[in-house]
Each structure stands twice: as C-alpha cells, then as structure tokens.
Amino acid sequence: MSITYLEAIREAQARALRDDPRVFIYGQDVGAFGGAFKATKNLAKEFPGRVLDSPISEDAMVGMAVGAAIEGLRPIIEMQFADFSIVGFNQIVNQAATLFWRTNVPCPITLRLPFGGTEGGGPFHSQSIESIYAHYPGLVVLTPATVEDAYSMLLEAVAIDDPVIFCEHKFLYYHLKAEKLPSEALPIGKARIAREGRDLTVVAYSAMVHEALEAAAELAGEGWEIEIVDLRSVKPLDTDTVMASVARTGRLLCVGEAWPWGGVTAEIIARVASEGFGLLDVPPQRLNAKDTPVPYHPNLWMAHRPTARAIAVAARKILRR
C-alpha cells in the first residue's frame, strides 16, 4: 500500500473529524464534490453536517471561522487555491491573527492553502505566499515537504490553539508517496535534516526540499556532500537547527519557491548573518523564483522557479569559493 501527500491530507482531516467533535470543514466545493483537489473526498458523507460548501467568499469564510472558534469549535477552512486566500487576507491577518493578543481568547482555526507552482498553473494558481502570512504576528505558518509531515502537521495544526496557515504544495499532491502514515512525528517548530553533509547547508522547505535533494544527489557525484535542512515550519522558524548546520558546513544557500523580495530566504540569511556571521566561510546566498508573476508555459515556469539544476549551479558557485 502507498499513500500520497494529498491522501495524507485527506486522512488527517478524517481523523481530526473523527477524534474531535469540534472540528468542521468549510470551503468551496468541499462537500459532496470532495474539493477541487479531492482533499475532502467522501468526508461529507462520512461526517454529515460537518463538511460544508461555502459560497465564493473568502473574506466571509475566514470571518465565519473566527466566530466559530470563539464559540469553541475548531474549523478547517479550505481555500481552493492559496492565491485566493488574498481575498480573505483582511480576516486572516487582522481578525484571526489579532484575536488572542487583543482579547486573550484563542483562535484555533486551520486555513489550508493549496499553493506553489505546477505546470500550466499560471499567474493566479501557482503562488507561494507563505512569507506574507509569516510577516504578520499571530499566525503559525507550516510548509510540510513530506507525506508524513503533511499528515502529522495537519493534525497538529488542528490541535493547536492558534490560527495556522497550512501551505500544502500542489506539486507534491500526487508526486509524493509514502508507504504508510506516520505514528510519530517531529513537533511543529523543529526543522529536519533531510540529508547530512559537511560542505554546504541548503535550507529549503516544501517542494524545494525535493529539488534540493535532487541537486545534492547530482553534486554527490562530483564529490560534494550537501546538508539539507527542511524547515517544515517557516513560522516559527527553527533558527537553531539552521545555525548548527551552518556551524558544521560554513556555507549557506537558502532556497525558496516564493518571490525574492523579503521573505523566508531573506529572513534566514538575516538571522545567520547577524547571529552566526563568524560561522560563515563565504557570503551566504539565496535562490528564489524570479521577480515576476508565475508564468503559464512550462518552458517559462521551469526557468522561473528554482529547480534541482539551478540549485546545483548556485551550490557549485558557493562551493568553489
């Protein structure tokens, strides 16, 4: 038996619904239809009255979740694509994210954002917008890269008392498979060493972990040993694990599928530069998507986002210094 990243997300939701009567799912087409990506397949049937189609109203979807959370429920909101969460941005960053700080009343909502690029996705179905959410105080922002993490981190997201932006990568939905669901997991807030190495630290998250792993395999053939840190969660950010890795390698490359201006890769470099400058043998580097909207045609898209090849090229430059 094998299970995909997408199925893991469905299974996590099924378990959350089964284990906790306070959980419900609200989103466009999530009911009988099972969601645009089928992440809620059959859940409406299994859990009558708890998996509900919403109107195309991202603002009101999130507002509704906040009200339900105040009343003690634990809503899961599915955004059809991360790109559309922007329509609900106000409720996410100003309503959900401020509630606990302003009132001491927690806001346990989980916002599932299918994000990241796929072939043919184009400018409005491909965005990686984790850093704009991470920018706002009051939100937890998760970016699982594995089937196991997709499952366990989604369960943990539903269980914690704060609003969680759960960035699930559409490219990984079908591509990524595991033998079985995990029985134990690293907690949220801890990064994972996805591959050990002594020559260069590559920090990545979500789909970019897999591009980095491929690049590392290629570079291994040239004698380089690349260490890959999978952040798992971009907020909180596990600076310690990154720093410890840089202490071992002396070299740092941060890879993100998001746009370069500001953002997660910039944050990591800022932290390492200010707190671990002495650990670095060469200037830290980063690799992001190009600073344009995400292109539609695969030729352009492949050149727009960091790929294994682009990571390998960037890594070689750092390694040869």
Added chain:
Amino acid sequence: MLQTVLDAKPSEETIAARDTTLAAYHFMLRARQLDDKFAALYRAGKIHGGVFLGRGQEALSAAVGVSLKKTDVFAPLIRDAAGRLAFGETIEDAVRNYLGSALGPMRGRDGNVHRGKPLEGYFPMISHLGAMISVVNGALFARRMKGITGTVGATCLGDGATSTGAFHEALNQAAVEQLPLVLILADNQYAYSTPTSRQFVCADLADKAAGYGVAAHSVDGTDLAACLKTVGAAVGGARAGEGPQLVVAKLLRLCGHGEHDDSNYVDPKLKNSPLGRDCLKVAEELLVREKWADAADLARWRHEITGEIEEAVARVRREPAPDPYDEKWLAISSQHLTDLHDDDAGS
C-alpha cells in the same frame, strides 16, 4: 369617578412599553453623557488617539441592546455606546478602554471603541468595516452546530460600510446559512465626509435586502419608540427562525466623524430636516407626553449619571497603565511555538 380611574389604569402592554422605553432611555442618556465626557477628556488631551461618538444614534443603538438577551451575540460598531451599555458593558470598562487602563477589557493593547469580551458574546470590533458580520455568522453557525437554539446575533454598520465586499459576502453568507443575524444599518447620511450619493444609488439601503433574500425593516432612527418596535420585531423574527434581518435606520450623525472633525461639510438642510432631530430630545418628549417621567425626573437622572461617570473616571485614572516591561510581547497562545530569537529578545 371610579370608572375614570379604571379606564386610566394602563394595560399590561402599556406597562411593558413604558418599562422598555424607560430602560432604553436610560442607556441613551448614559451613552450621551459618557460620550460628552470622552469628548471633554479628548479636548483636555487626556486620551490617547481618537474619540468616536454616537451622538444622534443612541435611540437606535439602545434599541438594539435592549432587544437582545445576555446570551445573544452582539458586535457593535463605533457609534454604539448606548447599545454596549444596554448589552451589559459597564461605564467603568468603557472608560478603562478609552484611558488605556491595564485592567480594561483590552489591557491597553487596543483602545477606544475597540473593546469587547468575546466569551460573553460581546465581540470587539476590528477597524476594518464590514469585517464583524461574518464573525457573528460564525458564532451563530457554531451555536447551531452545538445544538444551541434561540440565539440571535446582532451587529451594526454604517451607510458607507455597505460598500465593502465584506458586507456583501457576509450578508449573503448569512442568507445561505439562514442564520439568525440581525444587521443594523445606521444610514446617517455620511461616511466620514462622503455623502451617501457617492456610496450607493439605490433609493433606500433597505432595497438591498431583497437581493440577498433577507427580510428588510426600515425605521426612523430618531424615534426611540419606532426603533424599539422595529428592532424588536427584527430580533424577534431572527429568533423565531425567519433568517437574517436587515434593519435600516435613517438619521443624521450629530457630531464629527471623530472628535478631531468639525464636520463643516454636513449640509445645513439635513440638520434642519426631520433626520436632524436629536433622538434624545425626541425620547424625552415622549416620556413627558406619556407621563412616564417629568422634567424633575429627567434632571435627577442626568445628575445621577454625571456623578456615576465622574466617579468611574476618577477611579480608572488611578488604575495602573500597561507596563511594557511586564508585557509578554507574544501574539500567539501556543507558548511552545514562539519564534523569539536573539534579535527580538535583545531589543
């Protein structure tokens, strides 16, 4: 003789109307005097940030507050001092929030009209207009899911805020879910300086209700008796399972947008029109006409409330202000997930 006395004996209905009207009037008067005090404190430089008054809207706001039960949900807006008091807020908490007391409901983290107690069904507004409606929807939705029946959720909005996407999304959502939402629109002719002609072109905001498939109610917002009747009917309808109710009250904002604003743009014709009547005066005339109060009662109540407010202000001014060194500077409740690093901690 005996016959006249019997005839004069008020019916139960009249007694109930008298009691409700008197109760609502008391909240109106308290709100007006509280607002006046905030305005005075503002002019004296004793308040951090802005002051936003409900002058001219107390009848409508009080009607909402007295029509709700304490177990309902209420998300008031900037001009709802009266409704807040009627829903159970104390004068003291209102003062605390304006003076930024650490003992206030928002502990100095938020101020002025941004106050509430979510767990008591009293939701604290965020500034972003229209954003509270769907939150009330969520609370009503959750209660239904938990099997709690008979709850109503009310929230207030201005004419300008009907132009937001949030208003549209949330009213539609309430209709789709058939939630017991009462949405109160105070059409006070202006949104800050913008007249309604630059906000919408339908003849009446109540016309919007049909498009959403929700019930509409229109009322003269300067008339307390009418407000009590109309808002009461809307709340009753929602409670009886008739779905969302839209109440549109026409009135005039009898103050600036905030106390920083002299509102010189308000059309004098409007001020002299029936819309420009002061609802407090109209209510007092009603009380006197019905012989539910006389001039001496009104003067005594004013005096008592002034004392109450002065005492509250004096007490709250001696309360501790928030202390930045005691502050946790932590925006999430999951302490184990805090993302402090040396940079944050060191500053």
